[in-house]
Amino acid sequence: MPDPVYHKTWGRDYAVAARAEGVYVFDADGRAYLDAVGGSFVVSIGHGVREVTDAMMEQARQVSFPYVGDFTTEAELELARQVLSMAPPGMAKVFAVSGGSEANEVAIKLARKYQLARGRSSRWRIVGRWQSYHGATLGAMSASGHSKRRSDFQPYLLDFPHIGPPYCYRCPWHLEYPSCRLACADDLEVAINRHGADSIAAFICEPIGGAADGAVVPPKEYFGRIREICDHYDILLITDEVITGFGRTGANFAVDHFGVVPDLITCGKGLGSGYAPIGAVVIHDKVVSTLESTHGSLFTGYTYSGHPIACAAGTAVLQYVKRHGLVERARREEPWLRELIGRMESHPTVGDIRGKGFLIGIELVADEQSKRPFPVDAQFGKKVVKHAWDLGMVMRSESGTVGGVAGDHLLLAPPLVTSRDDLTKMCSILDQALTAAEHEVSLGS
Ligand SMILES: Cc1ncc(COP(=O)(O)O)c(C=O)c1O
Secondary structure (H helix, E strand, O other), rough: OOOOOOOOOOOOOOOEEEEEEEEEEOOOOEEEEEEEOOOHHHOOOOOOOOHHHHHHHHHHHOOOOOOOOOOOOOHHHHHHHHHHHOOOOOOOEEEEEOOOHHHHHHHHHHHHHHHHOOOOOOEEEEEOOOOOOOOOOOOHHHHHHHHHHOOHHHHOOOOOOOOOOHHHOOOOOOOOOOOOOOHHHHHHHHHHHOOOOEEEEEEEOOOOOOOOOOOOOOOOOOOHHHHHHHHHHOEEEEEOOOOOOOOOOOOOOOHHHOOOOOOEEHHHHHHHHOOOOOOEEEHHHHHHHHHHHHHOOOOOOOOOOHHHHHHHHHHHHHHHHHHHHHHHHHHHHHHHHHHHHHHHHHHOOEEEEEEEEEEEEEEHHHHHHHHEEEEEHHHHHHHHHHHHHHOOOEEEEEEEEEOOOOOEEEEOOOOOOOOOHHHHHHHHHHHHHHHHHHHHHHOOO
């Protein structure tokens, strides 16, 4: 029988994932794959944790679905409490949805509602950043600066401005930190002035980059300046923590590394660790109280918003994260892991290694000295990923690192529970995969 599934990628045979346990996924033939990217930056506590599946079963038995327009559930309330207990100070409420794109759609609408409540009906634009990704739905994609994913759908996208990324390895302004004086942060003010502050509702960015830019970490003063600009123009700051939230970078939220508090935080992935489709928007009291003053119902949402089984999964995951000290573990193991990954610098194709905690990006180059990227159609990153797969490891690559049109990078995001032995194995497979791909393009020694 022909394969009835319309798969994400054409022209490849999909292995059937039959079972998963800890940091390994097993296919139908019993072959084990080390999950070095947590599925897709999702799995934080590992696969097959019984207490999470038990919590979901228990919730399903009690009440599997009341509509959020009519009821709340203890599961929805408890998830909100758990999320707020990890969130920066001043965060007041949580709106649970089914994933990261939905969370960003809701955040965009909340920003608009906030501006309406302040009597500023002309404010609607969301400023995004190039080399960013906020989701596949059209609002989130409009805010995203991922050229490859935007291109086919450009006619549907909203007129949202984008600013340059804080990408020091290839500074868009050809400057160097710190003498650059944070031109990348000041670019927000440039965009605001160009489009008119009275048309702008919010600025959205990933506090530490993800798939699109290969885990770019901004300079430490970046968010202080961004916060100042947002406050000055009364523009909301939305940080997209869909990848970075709940410990991935060694802090509860990546923005914690920078000591600023955003107005809205969007999350997904690590919130449910893959046990259920779940995302959330965490809302600052400043926004809540403004909306409350105008009886600000959101008038948006989804049938499955606050789904109790997903919320029960999220709560059980966060309890596990806390009980096993996984945020602290990611922070503690970072220097050791970076030392290990740092050994990849001996490869002629490794240009830059970046990221934080258990989120690692490796930018690939055709020439180390000049930083010349591979052309996209060389698909060098994909070659590395294919060799890793053949060696029994799942990882990711993305192309378009350089201005959306050239270059590529590798991504690693092992579950936060990955042992030192498995992290060592991850690096050894990566090393072998890089060597094999380099030989393919005649760059090997
Ligand atoms: C930073 C970021 N935001 C949002 C999303 C969209 O999340 P989802 O795919 O769950 O809709 C993603 C997905 O990769 C992401 O990486």
